[in-house]
Amino acid sequence: MEINIAIFEDNKLIREALQTIINGTPGFRCTGAFANVNQVLADVEFSRPDVVLMDIEMPGRNGIDATKLITDNVPTVKVLIQTVFNDNDKIFKALCAGASGYILKSDSPLKMLQALEDVYKGGAAMSPSIAQKVMQFFVRQNVILVQPEETDFDLSTREKEILALMMEGCNYRDIADKAFISYETVRTHIKHIYKKLHVASRSEAILKARQQGIA
Amino acid sequence: MEINIAIFEDNKLIREALQTIINGTPGFRCTGAFANVNQVLADVEFSRPDVVLMDIEMPGRNGIDATKLITDNVPTVKVLIQTVFNDNDKIFKALCAGASGYILKSDSPLKMLQALEDVYKGGAAMSPSIAQKVMQFFVRQNVILVQPEETDFDLSTREKEILALMMEGCNYRDIADKAFISYETVRTHIKHIYKKLHVASRSEAILKARQQGIA
């Protein structure tokens, strides 16, 4: 089975070079090569790639926004960012936008193919210098990570279940039905959850739960 | 110039295998192999490695603490963590401890050597599945938020004022008084704001406003 790749790259020479490399490698196939991301969703829809190789610097709409559009709307498609620069801001924005990897154009074609394969397999890929910046980020953020006040919120099993249902978008009534308890009991549980999480609304609770990895 | 490696690994078989691989590869040399990290600083001092290959699971003192000791006291020495597990907690702790890389024991010797070289050159190395967890961390934590659609939400001047008051913690009544408009008008404005921001509650709106730097 071949890995289908779609390329977004404004430079014609590079675009065609990438296409040639990919199509010339057994196991890879380029199903689309586009010079901009103005119709990125339609392009992805059309070329049905497994992995998108995305240039981050492009005239007009930029690659990070396009990445977010793809991961939001077609989450099964992985995005591998390719760039000439490696400044922190772009890296972190790309990662937050849901990219599965971030490599440099200066990397060898072999490494690029390896990265495409890693990403296709569900992993992630980073050039060493990129990974290093990510590492540094963790070291710097150390304080925040190591002492997040209380990571244990003492939620009971039942409360975690209710919280999980809340995170699925259920309202009180839905939760009551799914948990086989009364509407009022749901309200009670949720009140307790809010107290324990020190929040005051559904959305805050869900945010905190996601950040802390509860439930 | 050869890259000098020190190994910390409690399993004798693995330790010697690693030693053999490293010494059998041109450009690499094993200058020390230790079964525990009880005298890690002395061992590092003695073997003068460029890169330490550190097993994270060891009886007695663990690899993460040892990593922190090394990076704190001998910052020129890089540490590459090697582990059988890839659970989130250990990864992030290791990264925070200053590790330069994190690879799995299931990776091939070739990849390990590549990782050692990447780390030696000042980059960092991660197995794809590790990198993937790091990526997820960024997405989940909303470290930096990227909004593709439009960073400008077309909020009118008045709506931004109302939003600012909301962010100060005012309720409908307070906002009405401070903005010299009626309670109902405040509600109308806020409804419009929610629509434009694509959110459905006060807390989400405030979160988004903060992240996007609106108002």
Added chain:
DNA sequence: GGGAAAATACCGCAATGGGGGATTTTAAGG
């Protein structure tokens, strides 16, 4: 067996969110 914590359940009230409709003011352009 007794006590603490959890799970269950109910009531009432205030605040919030979402739907609709409506008027006036302002801005912009033909």
Added chain:
DNA sequence: CCTTAAAATCCCCCATTGCGGTATTTTCCC
């Protein structure tokens, strides 16, 4: 000048949510 669109203003209705109580039963640990 007039038309039109957007912004700003106001009102009503209703469901959901958050928060304050209270209370009973179940579960679990000492």
